[in-house]
Each structure stands twice: as structure tokens, then as C-alpha cells.
Amino acid sequence: MEDHGRAPAEPGTGEADQVRRFWTRLGLPGLIDVHTHFMPERVLRKVWDYFDRLGTLTGGLEWPITYRAEEEQRAALLRDFGVRAFTAMLYPHKPGMARWLNDWAVDFARRTPGTLHTATLFPDPDAQAYVGEAVEAGARVFKAHVQVGAYDPADERLDGAWGLLADAQVPVVIHCGSGPAPGQHTGPGPVARVLARHPRLRLIIAHMGMPEYEDFLDLAEQYAQVRLDTTMAFTDFAERLAPFPRRLRPRLTHLADRILLGSDFPNIPYPYLHQLHALERLDLGDDWLRGVCHDNGARLFGL
Template sequence: MDSDDRDRDDVVRFWQGLGLPGIIDVHTHFMPERVLSKVWAYFDSAGPLTGLEWPITYRRDEDARLELLRSFGVLRFTSMLYPHKAGMAAWLNGWAAGFAARVPDCLHTATFFPEAAGAETYVREAVEAGARVFKSHLQVGGYDPNDPLLEPVWGLLAEAGIPVVTHCGSGPAPGAYTGPEPIGRLLARHPRLKLVVAHMGMPEYADFLTLAEAYPGVRLDTTMAFTDFTEGFTPFPAGETERLADLGDRILLGTDFPNIPYPYVHQLHALERLGLGDAWLRAVCHGNASELFG
């Protein structure tokens, strides 16, 4: 049995043991191949930047990645993609719309960037074209979520009720506008925004849990949190586990597939060993995302 077969069997055994029909992963990456190759190159060189060796476990072509994800029993997933400069977002949105059209089990994903030339226009076009989720990467994009150029974008997405998965925590390396303070100011203006804090907000876990407690629209995804890899450099505070239970209806499974340095099932086992029970796991791995996305 090769490693893919073992991975598949392990993942399927996990969700079948919970009595689920499969799992929903709100944080997976599909993007144009030339863009993804640059992302992989970044991780290949991440050691000098972050002090971490970061091998890509699922470095495959697109068709192979899709086949593997489906074999795991992932019923719905996303194509998280993000610009790092002006002029990229509209092009990425066009690619993502085409991807969602040919890959119907992928939630139609879109993105944005603070730019004078039409951010509100292309976000509105993406919404009208059926986008189900947006990605905002404050670390890579290097922008303030409170940039006035984005104000109409946030307002539009809050009104439409479309979730935005946002890398806003300062891990694995801080950005100029990461951390809870910029997002707190954003939520104060747009309290109905459906904001999904990527990576549980690591390393500012407690602060982002506090924002989730204050704003009913805020959710957190589990991407890379609680795994051996992440616990080695930014462990989740043991004293905060009870808050995970209290917010169990607003935590969503995310993995970062394919850009993870360990087997997919390890993320699931990391959640299981929190000891919060099968009902919590069923909600996190399926029910919460099913309710959010319909």
C-alpha cells in the first residue's frame, strides 16, 4: 500500500467513525499553476525566513490533487488564492470562477486587494457570478484591512453575508497589519461581517477567541492549529481549550492542503486529541461549514 492509499484509508476511517457522510474543508489551495509554483518555492525557502523547514506533502499536479482530496471524502473545499499586489485580484477571480465551474465540489472562491482601480467593481462582479467565499491574506498582501479603499468591499460582503477567510494572525511570521487590533477595528465598523479567522488566529489565539465571543459572525478555521508541527513553535494555550468547546458551533475544519508538511489525517487527529468529544468533531468537520454554506 502506497502513502496515498494509507492517507485515504486513515482519513475515511476518521469520518466514518464519527458517523459523517464525509468532511468539509474550508481552507484548501487551488490556484493557477504558475502562481502555485511560486507559493511552493516560498515554502521551499521558508527556513531562512521563518526558521522552519516546510516540505510540501502533496506536491502533485492539479488533477492528482483533486482526485486525492475526493478520495479522502472531502465533500466540499475551497480554492483559497490571494494577490500580493494591485492588478492581480481580478485576474485571479476570473481563474477561480472558471475553476469552480469545472470543479463543482469546490466552493466558488474569490479575493480582493486595496486598489483604486475597481476593487468594489470586481468584488461585486464576483458576488453576482456566485462567489461563495472570499480570501483576504493580510500577511502576504501587506495591507491594512481598514484601508479606505476596502471600505465599500467590506460593506458589500457584510450585506451579502458571504464569508471571508482572513489570514490575520501573526503566524508563522508577522506582517505590518496582522494581529487582533486591525481586525477588531474592522469588526467594530462591520459587526455583521462573516469573518473566518484562518489558522485560529495563531499565535494570538486568545485574542481572536475573544473577538469571536464578541461578534456572532466571526468564526475560526483550524488550519494547521494543534498539529505537532505548529505546536512546536506556537502552541495553543492549554488554558483556552474550554473556550473551543464553548465556540464549538463556530469552528470550521481547515487544513491548508496541499501546502502542509505532514499527512492530511494528522490535522484530524490533532483535533481529536483535544478531547472535546465526537459531537464537537462532527460540528467542526462537517456540520458548521454545512450550515454556513448551505
Template sequence: MSDQPLEEAAGVRHFWQSLGLPGLVDVHTHFMPERVLAKVWGYFDSLGPLTGGVAWPIRYRKEEDERAALLRSFGVRAFTAMLYPHKPQMARWLNAWAVDFARRTPDCLHTATLFPEPDVRDYVREAVDAGARVFKAHVQVGAYDPGDPLLDEAWGLLADAGIPVVIHCGSGPAPGRWTGPEPVGRVLARHPRLRLVVAHLGMPEYEDFLGLAERYAEVRLDTTMAFTDFAERLAPFPKDALPRLAGLGERILLGSDFPNIPYPYVHQLDALARLGLGDAWLRAVCHDNGARLFGL
């Protein structure tokens, strides 16, 4: 390992050690089949429409083993393999890959995904039976209504199983037809026990998604990219909403978007610290809430 990764790892470890934590729990990291990840990176490189046309250099463009080793060097106790389909008949294949990845990567929380299609309930059940501990849904990339009737039984199954779903449903960095709080709010009205984890704090509709978390006891939000210099230029978090964020301290989870971030990993942590919400809030967000949710 070169000096730069060593220095980065030392900075991250200093952060959580200074809080008296045993490490970090990051609920929003991306591992997926290599050719799929290469296409994702290519999309960012091309400034595709869903990037909002913003330059987005991938900081950790490394081989799979190197990426996992880097997270471990940071002291990330548990991470995820956020993977998602952009078309029908893709999710089942991704889930099969995820079973193998979880088997060979025990510190990765076994992640699965879904898409509105006729067999979605069947393969969601298969993933649950195979030990999936978290699901990923990407309304923006998949361009689907989360309230599609095809998904209704799958949402109900996941609610009954108590398995969290990290869902990108905010309209950042670019809006889609089904992004925003209203479509996912309709899902929650039908499935109020569904453990949705709203990615990116719902950026840029932060306050609307805070409202959903205040209304539904099982809704959580992850911090992915929020409060970083990069995100604050695009969609600043309203400062008068910080007390609401503090009040939901037990349902805010650390997320990073590693490896697809244009800045060092530690910057996400520093961005949370500079909010001034206190060490107890940071300990909960960066470790304890995730550890409790996943029974670590």
C-alpha cells in the same frame, strides 16, 4: 493510485465514518493558477521571511487534477480554492481564473479574493454576481491594513451578501505590520455582520481572536494547522483556553492548508481528536458547521 495515497485515504475516511459523518467540509485548501502556486511552493522551499525561517516541505506537491482527486478520495465533500494577491491589479485576474475552476470543479466552493485598490468594490461585486461563495484575504502576504478605506465598501458589500471571508490575519508564522487582532477588530467594529473566518485560529494570538469571536456573532475560526505537532512546536495553543474553544463549537470550522502542509492530511484530524472535546464537537467542526454555513 499507489499504496501510500490509498492508505492515507483509508485513514481519513475511517476518521469521519467513525463519527457517523457523510464526509468532511474543508474551508481552507489551496487551488490557484499553476504558475502562481509554483511560486508559492518556491517561497516555502526558499524559507522566505513569511515562513518564519522554518523548514516547510510540501507534502502534496502534485498536479491540480491529482490534488482534487486526492481530496475526493479522502471524502472531502466540499473544499475551497484559497487564492490571494500579493500586489495590486492581481485580484481581478485571480477571480477570473477562479470562475473557470469552480465551473470545472463543482465540489469546490467558488472562491474569490480582494486587495485594497481603487476598483476593489467593482470586482468584488462582479465576483459575487458570478456566484462566489467564499472570499480569501491574506493580510500577511498582501501586507495591507484590512481597515484600509479602499476596502470599506467591499467589506460592507460582503457583509450584506452574507458571504464568508477566510482571512489570514494572525501573526503566525511571522508577524507583519498589519497582522494581529487590532486591525481586523477595527474592521469588525465598522462591519459587525461581516462573516470573517479567522484562519489558523488566529495563531499565535489565539486568545485574542477567540475574544473577537465571543464578541461578534458572525466571526468564526478555522483549525488550519492548529494543534498539529508542527504548529505546537512553533505556537502552542494555551490549554486553559480549551473551554473557550469548546464553547464556540458551532463557529469552529475544519481547515487544513492542503496541499501546502508538511505532514499527512489525517494528522490535522487526529490533532483535533486528541483535544478530548468530544465526538459532538468533532462532528460540528469537521462537517456540520461548514455544511450549515454553505448550505450543503
């Protein structure tokens, strides 16, 4: 992959200016990032602890947290970058946890300018009930993490919740690809079963479906409401682990109006600016970048 002579920027006081120059050049009012993580501090610390131990667990894959800071500092930094709307991607890893996370998310959305009120779900017996409550409380996007939750998204206990979200047209960012490590229910098959039942469901496939890129592009072409986010895709880090096939690049242009900027901030092992440069060096044009980095998200969320 060509790098246009750019090395990943170092995070620091100058990074915000560089990010702003990126979107200013494109004539945008800022960025919309559909994949940023905010969650209760004790939960986030456990997530960071997992990444800190990843090198030992995997035998060498180091994953330093670039933006390890307090919640208010992290939100302020996104605003300094010019991210005018961002999410609080949070997710349960066990039954009975989702409702508690959703209660926390209501308060976070109220106290945090710029956030898109985010909620989550799990195949609990009362999933449809608390998903309905979250939508009533103003949730604008949901997060589902098939890999961490180790559940089948086609589980019948979720069927009512998917139907409710499809009817309400509330998007769901779903980590269902088999990267960075496969799970029992990752991959395109389980998600395809969900979409067969709920073809109007607005699923946003996280990480471009990494590493099953082609299979998830197929689903997006089959279902008009399926989108993909760019989280970590095309970066130097991801290209070492699961390179995006060059032959698939024309399909990114074909789906230009359904690809959304995602970053995984703050849990990324490189500066935020590098994700933007990774998209730019695809050489798909400024119109494509404008759609991905702002306009597609603005249209989806009515901003």
C-alpha cells in the same frame, strides 16, 4: 499534548482509507474543508518555491510540501479523502492582481466538482466593483491574506467591499494572525476596526488566529458572525512554533458551533490525516468533532 499513541500517518495509498474511517466513525457523510489552496499554476509554483526556500530564509524551519501534485490529482485526492466541499484559497500579493485571480477562479469552480467557488480582494481602487462582480458570478467564499498582501484590512479602499460582503452574507477566510511571521498589519487590532464598522461581516479567522489565539477568540465571542478555522492549529508542527494554551481549551467548547475544519492542503509539511488526529486528541468529544469537521460548514454554506 497527548497523542493517544498515534504518530502522524504517512501519506500514500492507505491514507484515504484512514481519513474515511475517521469521519465514518463519527457518522458523517464526509468532511468540509474551508482552507485548501488552488490557484493558477504559475502562482502556486511561486508559493511552493517560497516554502522550499524557507529553511534558508529562517535559518532552519523546514516546510516540505506533502501534496506536490498536478491540480487534477490534488482535487481527486481530496475527493478520495471524502472532502465533499473544499475551497480554492487564492490571494494577491500586489495591486491589480485580484480581478485576474477571480476570473481564473470562476473557471476553476466550473471544472472542479466539490469546490466552493472562491474569490479574493486587495485594497485596489476598484475593489468594491470586482468584489460585486465575483459575488454576482457565484462566489461563495472569499480569501483575504493580510500578511502576504501587506495591507491594512481597515484600509478605506476596502470599506465598500466589506460592506457588500456583509450585506451578501458571503464568508471571508482571513489570514490576519501574526504566524508564521508578523506583518505590519497582522494581529487583532486591524480586524477589530473592520468589525466595528461591519459587525455582520462573516469573517473566518484562519489558523485560529495563530499565535494570537486568545485575542481572536475574544473577537469571536464579541461578534456573532466571526468564526475560526483550524488550519494547522493543534498539529505537532504548529505546537512547536506557537502552542495553543491549554487554559483556552474550554473556550473551544463554548464556540463549538463557530469553529470550522481547515487544513492548508496541499501546502502542509505533514499528512492530511494528522490535522484530523490533532483535533481528535483535544478530547472535546465526538459532537464537537462532528460540528468542526462537517456540520458547522454545512450550515454556513447551506450544504
